[in-house]
Amino acid sequence: MSAAEAALLIEDGMTVGISGFGGAGDAKAVPLALVERARQHPLKIDLVTGASLGRGLDGLMSEAGLLARRMPFQGDPVLRRAINEGQVMFVDQHLSELIEQIRHGQLKAPDVAVIEAVAITEQGHIVPTSSVGNSASFAAFARQVIVELNLACSPHMEGLHDIYIPETRPDRAPIPLVRPDDRIGAPAIAIDPAKIAAIVICDTPETALPILPPDEETQAIADHLIAFFEQEVEAGRLGASLAPLQVGVGSIANAVMHGLVDAPFNNLVQYSEVLQDSTFALFDAGKLLFASGCSITLSGECGQRVFGNLEKYKDRLVLRPQEISNHPEVARRLGVIGINTALEFDIYGNVNSTHVGGTRMMNGIGGSGDFARSAHLSIFVTKSIAKGGAISSVVPMAGHVDHTEHDVDILVTEQGLADLRGLAPRERARVVIDNCVHPDYRSALNAYFEAACARGGHTPHLIERALEWHINLARHGQMLAR
Numbered sequence: 001m002s003a004a005e006a007a008l009l010i011e012d013g014m015t016v017g018i019s020g021f022g023g024a025g026d027a028k029a030v031p032l033a034l035v036e037r038a039r040q041h042p043l044k045i046d047l048v049t050g051a052s053l054g055r056g057l058d059g060l061m062s063e064a065g066l067l068a069r070r071m072p073f074q075g076d077p078v079l080r081r082a083i084n085e086g087q088v089m090f091v092d093q094h095l096s097e098l099i100e101q102i103r104h105g106q107l108k109a110p111d112v113a114v115i116e117a118v119a120i121t122e123q124g125h126i127v128p129t130s131s132v133g134n135s136a137s138f139a140a141f142a143r144q145v146i147v148e149l150n151l152a153c154s155p156h157m158e159g160l161h162d163i164y165i166p167e168t169r170p171d172r173a174p175i176p177l178v179r180p181d182d183r184i185g186a187p188a189i190a191i192d193p194a195k196i197a198a199i200v201i202c203d204t205p206e207t208a209l210p211i212l213p214p215d216e217e218t219q220a221i222a223d224h225l226i227a228f229f230e231q232e233v234e235a236g237r238l239g240a241s242l243a244p245l246q247v248g249v250g251s252i253a254n255a256v257m258h259g260l261v262d263a264p265f266n267n268l269v270q271y272s273e274v275l276q277d278s279t280f281a282l283f284d285a286g287k288l289l290f291a292s293g294c295s296i297t298l299s300g301e302c303g304q305r306v307f308g309n310l311e312k313y314k315d316r317l318v319l320r321p322q323e324i325s326n327h328p329e330v331a332r333r334l335g336v337i338g339i340n341t342a343l344e345f346d347i348y349g350n351v352n353s354t355h356v357g358g359t360r361m362m363n364g365i366g367g368s369g370d371f372a373r374s375a376h377l378s379i380f381v382t383k384s385i386a387k388g389g390a391i392s393s394v395v396p397m398a399g400h401v402d403h404t405e406h407d408v409d410i411l412v413t414e415q416g417l418a419d420l421r422g423l424a425p426r427e428r429a430r431v432v433i434d435n436c437v438h439p440d441y442r443s444a445l446n447a448y449f450e451a452a453c454a455r456g457g458h459t460p461h462l463i464e465r466a467l468e469w470h471i472n473l474a475r476h477g478q479m480l481a482r
Contacts, residue, residue: 003029006146006198010034010112012043017110017138021295021322022249022274023054023075023209025131027114027148029202031057035064044068048110050133050294050322051095051249051366052076054207062088072098073364084360092354092361095273096326096370099137103168112197113142115189118153124193125186128161129153130206130307131295132319136163136189144197151203156310159187161319177330180244180271181290183318206307208300211277214255217383220414221252222259225339225379228410228417229265244271246331246371247278248340249297254278256339256381261285271336273325273367275317277302283313292318294325326370338375340368342382342411344391346398347429347449348459349405349420351380357470358399365402372407384413384438390478392441394432396448397466411436425459444480 007030010016020026026049037043038061047067052058052075059078061067070079072093083090101107115135119127128135129150139145164185166172176184214222232238242265247253257278260268270279270291277299282288296319298306306313324330331338343362345351353368355361372378380403382393393413405428411418416435420428433445452460469479476482 001198001200003033003200003202004037006030006200007033007037009144009146009197010045014111015046015048015108017048017113017134017142018053019050019115019128019131019133019135019138020053021050021131021133022052022297023207024295024297025116025129025133026053026057027116028055028150028204029148029200030114030146031061035060035066038064038066048072048098048134050131050135052363073366075363080361090361092364094365094369095367096323096328099134099323102137102141109141110138111142112144112146113138114146114148115139116148116150118150118155118157120147120149121188124196125188125190127158127188128319129157132161132163132321133294134322136165136321139189139191140165142195145191145195146198146200147196148200148202151201152205154307154310156314160314160317161187163187163189163321164324165321166323175324175327175330177324178333180269180292180334181318206303208303209276209297211254211299212251214258217414218252218255219259221381221412222256224412224417225256226259226263228419240265241267242337243376244269244334244336246272246336246338246375247276248368249274249276249366250341252341252381252383253339257282261287271334273322280306280313283316290316292320292325294320294322326367328370328374331371331374335376336371337377337379338371339379339381340372342380342393344382344393344395344398345380345411346395347432347445348425349408349411349428349432350398350401351403351408352398352400353402355400357474358467369402372403377409378407379410379412380408381412384415384436385440389440391473392438392469392479394437394441394445395469396445397461399467399470426453441480
């Protein structure tokens, strides 16, 4: 069918599952056709994906009034505005959990799934493109499936995927994955061909992810982290090849990983969700042996180099469903080092990954929570200030908490690194203030902490002043009153 004909299969009020994770492997033609239809004949859908979509699709669907509900992650400024204005109901979820909730009837299964494919096998099975995300389960649970066969994708993607679907609880066996390079499933999404309601041919290149290059601050963060890893190796707590690396999405985490190119560690492996430019920089430098993820999301230049020469990397890569790539059972078994990005954290180590000013959604928790509690080392990185110094990323009390102090081991800014392991709250606060805070804010945080300690408590706070910095920011555009 044409994309417009296939889009007619989607009706008002339906739940629609679309492939895509981090702007990779998302359906492209049918969502655009659905946007055009909604502009002419208004309709609403509940949209579920793997994570964010590329090519501005979330924003276009939002502008067209198409979205009633969106889950589990997004990264589009237009949709973000609609969410914060209450026009779209956004459900922010741990990325490993959405399919579990659909599988066990806690969430409605998709009526229609739209899955991008590089090929359809002789058996009618779907070979995904640059992400698996939730596609395999969407195809299994949906009543109808639309396949977008994208001719722009490298045929070498066939054989890249490892599709493993856990059994329904309570009789589930352990996930038999004990090494990042294990293959435990099938190379394609098995599906009854009778469920395929349409095949749409398109020829649309993958979205290029805008990734900022490393700068002085991100290099400093990387240097602090590398020095910490060297100490861990010297103490015998890590081997020379460290442990499987999980790295969150975004320019800061990607830049930190780039720092490992020149670090004294070899034979690294990655067990992560999104594989970014830094993954292939480490491959090219001979530092990385293998990378497992659920998506490959690259900048324009890196994407041309990698997807145009995929056979060079293929035997060292695997893409899995996100409920496997992000599964806490597997992360705990493998002992991953989780490196994720914080918007802010407080003096006791509580981390906010999602809400600006405590109320306004940025993107979502993503996979950071899947790894933070289960990681061998749970690390959060951020620059110490934002908006030209008007905002401190280290505050007395986080305006919103996604990762509690109990799940956070290491905090890093360009100012330094705070190792919080084995420390009580008062000790944690001192280490955070001394090592991570920008000099412009250090004396103010010291004054707050000392006054809070004078009042007492296991986790000392001045409750009436704890969110004063956020109030100042909302009223005056800066955290410290001048």
